[in-house]
Amino acid sequence: MKHTPHLDSAPSTPGKFKMDKSPFIHHRLRWHSSPFAKLTFWSLVFLGLILMFFFHCSPSNSNSSPTSSSFSDYSTFSWGGPQWEKRVWSSAKVRASNGISVLVTGAAGFVGTHVSAALKKRGDGVLGLDNFND
Structure with missing residues (x-):
């Protein structure tokens, strides 16, 4: 029997031979x-949820208690008087x-609100x- 070296490197069945794959294919796809x-x-998802919350929620005009002050209480006062x-x-x-x-x-604004709150807490009189732009 004649020995053929090129046939020894081939698998006996086609299903046992697997081609080598590049490891970079998985990183590109994943x-x-x-x-x-x-x-x-996840930052974009969270930002989207926050924006949906702010744009779709209507402001509530009901107060939890009659003594609580909210923006609607301040807006009832007209200028002067x-x-x-x-x-x-x-x-x-x-x-x-x-x-x-x-x-x-x-x-x-953001800074003015915090400055006013700090001054009031310190005991100073604050006029905001x-x-x-009206």
């Missing part, structure tokens, strides 16, 4: 396995012995002023 892609995906002046004077009244009365411009 983009969702990278940590950055997962973080980006005795009730409005009383609220302004009450807000600007100094409550601490060494406190001062402060005018905070841009009081409806903001331009709503």
Whole structure:
């Protein structure tokens, strides 16, 4: 019997031979396995849920208690008049012995709100002023 070396390297059955695959094919197809892609995906999902919440929720006008103050309570006061002046004077009244009365411009913004809250907590009188482009 004649020995043929090229036939010895071939498998006896076709099902036993598997071709080598590149390991980079799986990484290209499985983009969702990278940590950055997962973080980006879940951040976008979370941001979408927040936006849906803010755009689809209608503001509630009901108060939990009659003494609680909400934005609707403040919006019922028209500009000027005795009730409005009383609220302004009450807000600007100094409550601490060494406190001062402060005018905070841009009081409806992020920084102005936090500055006003810190000054009130310290005992200072605060008068907030903001331009709503009306």
